Amino acid sequence: MQQESIYNLIPKEYVPPPKEPMYRSAYPNGLVPTASTFNNHTTSRPQVNNINGDFQLAKGPHTHKGQSNSLGKPKGSYKPDATMFRMKNTGTMGSNQLPEIQQFKYPQSCKAAVPKKDEKPIHGLKSNKNFIVTNAVENILSAPKQITEEKEWTQKKDYGKVPDYLTKIQSSINNEYEIIRNMHLSEAEDRDKQKYLMTSEEVEHLKLGLKKKWESVNKEYQSITHIRMIDTVGLKRKKEQCEKELALLEKDIEKLNKNYVFIDTQK
Template identity: 55%
Template sequence: MEYDESIYNLIPKERYEPPKQKMYKSNHPPTVPPTGTTFGLKTTSRPGVGNLNGEYQPQGSNHTHKAPGATFGQPNGALKPDTTSFRKKGTGQMVLTDPTKFQREGDKKASVPKKDEKPIMGLVSDKNFIVANAVENILAAPKLPTNTSADFLKKKNYGKVPQFLQKIKREIEDEYQLVREMQLEEENERDRQKFLLDDQERGELIAALKKKWEVVHKEYQTLTHKGKLDTLGIKNKKENCEKELAQLEKDIAKLSKNFIFVDTMQAAY
């Protein structure tokens, strides 16, 4: 019989702790936006997406790939805590200021009459307020119209190109200049890959083409002297011979010119 209880179970077993793996760290720089990102391009001259080629250093512009405020949290280096400036005991307690006497702004109103004061009754004025108001309005100077609307023609920057448009224009010019330099460099590279074909090699090519033309022409003559082209293979063979003869004549005419330049870049493809 087998029993689960055993004296060997009292011996403590050794605890195995697997080794801790290293923290994952990407090989790509963290400051580069992902390919095809649409984040932080609202206030820039970029299109709706950025970094389409997956470049680590996007070229063609002098502004950053994202807006100044479009960041996830504080940028690196913004928070620099000082080890000497920490909260000490008693610094967080509030200290009450000394009370000051309240001073009301402006003139005070007339005091309320006392309970034993009695107003003077029966005062009558001889002033004719209607006539006095009419005379004051007649003698008063007319009011000048007040222009409350702002006159934008008197602004300092009126009629001038805004700064952001000048910045965008400079960025577009820089991108255009960069593209133009790349095109010129590519054209110069293509010009360097071209060379002039010498007369000896040109004569050898013409002789080889004429020899091949004679072979194809001989085969074509054998097909034309047949009385009836009864099969599809013979018809196709005749058409292929006609096309090949036309192409050979075209190549011979092209090589018969005085100057022949060979492009090695197109020949590689």
């Protein structure tokens, strides 16, 4: 533990910490990441480098080390078949022979034919229907329109009265207010029952005890304050504790000086 001294106020000279050695990786700095596809040397087949995580890279853009292969047949098991080779006109483009020539046929679903130049449309069609008589008969046989009279809202039975739903809402609100008021009254009565009034003899006896306690704490406090220099932590804490106790005792004595003193039994 560092002791208090005036020399501690002197700023100390800053000594920089020693530098650690520069970090050097244990792996080669030119190593390509595992299964890297970078550096495709202008080819359609991507290059795969460092497939096994080795330090030595494979040579060439299309090769890699196959020591840990798990797919395909083992090396040397492929035997080429001399009869299986690409023959003429068997590629993906099909044969070079053209199909047979066939006569062109229109599809079945087509639009109507255009009228010929010698066909004439029919004009001047006439009808023997008498529209005047027909209109008159329809009006005679039709039922007359019913005239709907406008409602007179001022003639309603409940006009000017408070709606029923508003009276129901008001009654429910009043009931809630009544329940809350009764609950507050019951809580206040319970709180009043928990308190009782102290007699004058009890108050005097309690004040006498508090004064004796105050005198003993004050005596201890005066003995500390007469010390010329309070330079220890224990004396400082003892002085602060005495000040707090004296303040609390004075506050309690001031409360007991009132005309009526009640005690809450729940606390």
